[in-house]
Amino acid sequence: MAFKVVNPGLLSTVQDLGRPGYFHLGIPISGAMDRFALRAANLMVGNDEGAAALECVFLGPQLEFESDATVAVTGADMPARVDGEEKPGWTAFKVRAGQLLTFDYLKAGARIYIAISGGIATPPALGSRSTYPIGALGGVEGRPLAVGDIVPLGEGGGAAEGRSVPEALRRMPGAPAELRVLPGLYWRLITEQSGQNFFDDEWKVAPEADRMGYRFRGGRPIEFEAREQPFGAGSDPSNIVDGCYPYGSIQVPGGTEPIVLHRDAVSGGGYFTLGAVISADMDFIGQLQPHTATRFVRVDMAAALEARKERRLLLEKVRAALS
Amino acid sequence: MKTRYTFGGDEHIFVEMDEEMSLDAFFKSLSMTNAVRAAQIDGVTEVCPANASFQVKFDPDRIKPDDMLAELKALEAVAEKAEKRLNTRIIEIPVFYQDPWTHETLMRFRERHQDPEGTDLDYAARINGYDSAADFITAHHSSPWFVSMVGFVAGLPFLYQLVERERQLEVPKYLRPRTDTPKQTVGYGGCFSCIYSVRGAGGYQMFGITPMTIYDPAQTTSYLRDFMVFFSPGDIVKWKPIDRTEYDATLADVEANRYEPLIKEVAFDLTAFNADIDGYNAKLMEALHGV
Numbered sequence: 001m002a003f004k005v006v007n008p009g010l011l012s013t014v015q016d017l018g019r020p021g022y023f024h025l026g027i028p029i030s031g032a033m034d035r036f037a038l039r040a041a042n043l044m045v046g047n048d049e050g051a052a053a054l055e056c057v058f059l060g061p062q063l064e065f066e067s068d069a070t071v072a073v074t075g076a077d078m079p080a081r082v083d084g085e086e087k088p089g090w091t092a093f094k095v096r097a098g099q100l101l102t103f104d105y106l107k108a109g110a111r112i113y114i115a116i117s118g119g120i121a122t123p124p125a126l127g128s129r130s131t132y133p134i135g136a137l138g139g140v141e142g143r144p145l146a147v148g149d150i151v152p153l154g155e156g157g158g159a160a161e162g163r164s165v166p167e168a169l170r171r172m173p174g175a176p177a178e179l180r181v182l183p184g185l186y187w188r189l190i191t192e193q194s195g196q197n198f199f200d201d202e203w204k205v206a207p208e209a210d211r212m213g214y215r216f217r218g219g220r221p222i223e224f225e226a227r228e229q230p231f232g233a234g235s236d237p238s239n240i241v242d243g244c245y246p247y248g249s250i251q252v253p254g255g256t257e258p259i260v261l262h263r264d265a266v267s268g269g270g271y272f273t274l275g276a277v278i279s280a281d282m283d284f285i286g287q288l289q290p291h292t293a294t295r296f297v298r299v300d301m302a303a304a305l306e307a308r309k310e311r312r313l314l315l316e317k318v319r320a321a322l323s
Numbered sequence: 324m325k326t327r328y329t330f331g332g333d334e335h336i337f338v339e340m341d342e343e344m345s346l347d348a349f350f351k352s353l354s355m356t357n358a359v360r361a362a363q364i365d366g367v368t369e370v371c372p373a374n375a376s377f378q379v380k381f382d383p384d385r386i387k388p389d390d391m392l393a394e395l396k397a398l399e400a401v402a403e404k405a406e407k408r409l410n411t412r413i414i415e416i417p418v419f420y421q422d423p424w425t426h427e428t429l430m431r432f433r434e435r436h437q438d439p440e441g442t443d444l445d446y447a448a449r450i451n452g453y454d455s456a457a458d459f460i461t462a463h464h465s466s467p468w469f470v471s472m473v474g475f476v477a478g479l480p481f482l483y484q485l486v487e488r489e490r491q492l493e494v495p496k497y498l499r500p501r502t503d504t505p506k507q508t509v510g511y512g513g514c515f516s517c518i519y520s521v522r523g524a525g526g527y528q529m530f531g532i533t534p535m536t537i538y539d540p541a542q543t544t545s546y547l548r549d550f551m552v553f554f555s556p557g558d559i560v561k562w563k564p565i566d567r568t569e570y571d572a573t574l575a576d577v578e579a580n581r582y583e584p585l586i587k588e589v590a591f592d593l594t595a596f597n598a599d600i601d602g603y604n605a606k607l608m609e610a611l612h613g614v
Contacts, residue, residue, distance in 0.1 A: 232344030
């Protein structure tokens with residue numbers, strides 16, 4: 001039970017729901033950037049929601065199957081083909097031993113999730129199969145897929161063909177993308193006007209956007225309230241005494257370009273953060289392409305929890321539709 | 324010291340013990356994180372101590388953010404009463420200062436530095452009032468250091484110098500971060516030293532390199548078989564300056580999985596340390612080397 005990597009695409013990694021519990025040692029949570037898409041793909045092929053699957057950004061891989069399997073592709077809009085025959089997204093299909101799974105060009109979104117019945121069975125590291133390349137943990141030898149890799153699969157024939165997530169339950173970011181932000185952390189270091197500008201301005205996803213973080217450009221620079229820098233922080237007004245960075249927190253080194261930290265981010269450092277993107281919107285970030293126009297929208301905790309509840313209900317509907 | 328609580332989105336609470344770095348702030352953070360772990364609050368998924376702050380990750384579906392906040396605030400009184408003492412270890416870390424690899428890297432990123440004409444060590448020496456890089460290096464390795472945080476990337480220790488604040492070395496970070504730093508570089512930023520556990524981006528000034536692997540996901544290194552990360556908060560470090568010959572010999576031992584770092588069990592008592600810093604450090608050195 002395995003598949004062979006004929007072409008890895010641009011950057012394809014094994015991901016599950018992540019590796020919690022080691023953040024205090026600098027080991028990030030990792031896992032799928034779009035967890036909703038990962039869960040949905042797994043459910044369609046009959047896996048546990050958190051089984052390991054492939055996350056592929058911008059360009060699909062070419063995979064040759066060594067055994068029969070059920071496959072589902074979710075997330076970005078990038079049509080799949082089995083031996084050249086097009087297969088619908090968000091819908092389970094069969095691949096036979098010896099067949100080749102390939103992909104057309106990306107039409108929308110940024111990352112596809114390929115779940116395969118049985119789940120990817122590479123050895124877990126610290127309780128997860130998620131690939132964390134900087135720390136050489138998880139996945140195939142701690143790195144993204146490479147040509148010629150034979151990737152093992154777990155047991156399980158998989159679900160029948162044709163199981164599908166109803167169209168109304170599939171989620172992609174709108175245009176312009178809106179990311180809801182709860183101000184906090186070191187928000188108090190910036191001027192009120194700067195805080196307002198941050199939410200008023202239109203930003204664009206910068207080319208430096210990856211699993212560690214998404215950088216944004218185009219808004220006005222952040223200005224800081226005048227103060228004497230605390231001992232140990234460093235001389236730049238954007239510096240703090242090094243502390244932890246929450247998943248989703250927004251740092252603005254030098255006050256110029258906001259970076260939203262994502263699954264493989266550094267666990268801490270010496271830059272101030274002005275708040276965090278709410279948990280309900282983190283999956284969307286993984287589907288933003290460079291140059292996507294983006295607005296940050298100020299919300300309070302009540303709105304953040306309401307949005308989180310909506311996401312949970314959406315997932316429950318997907319579970320119900322596929323049960 | 325005034326504790327500040329703030330939410331980081333809907334899944335984190337960030338608690339800053341103090342804006343500025345001090346061992347008092349570190350010990351309070353450590354005591355609070357110990358108290359949070361001991362309290363086994365349902366819904367807490369990560370507890371992460373840092374230099375002068377800590378962070379708790381929680382599941383808001385299991386505990387409401389305001390309830391989580393109230394739980395943490397209730398633990399602050401407990402933490403304040405905790406004794407500022409811990410049983411830990413002192414470790415000797417060999418450092419090859421002014422090595423060719425960090426030198427090559429710092430020259431490659433010179434335009435991102437405050438002083439494009441010099442080296443990181445020359446610059447650090449000058450702004451800290453030392454006549455030469457050699458004098459600065461002596462100041463860097465002649466007192467012990469305290470691991471006050473592990474993080475940034477996997478297993479990277481932040482170290483705080485165990486001397487009076489007036490004697491502490493301080494340097495800014497690079498103007499713009501480098502995209503490359505050799506593995507096991509000994510760096511410096513703000514008031515912290517660090518060891519880069521893996522190769523990668525970094526903004527700290529670069530002073531030297533250690534031959535000791537401090538992160539090994541394969542867990543084959545002799546002293547990392549039990550766990551892949553070497554450092555924990557509370558570890559005490561003494562830098563040992565070494566030359567190229569000793570660097571090469573030590574590296575060969577590390578790579579052959581036969582290197583055993585010099586490590587001794589010690590207790591660290593903050594009150595006793597503050598009462599007589601030089602005397603306390605002399606005792607730590609005795610514990611490390613034997614009398």
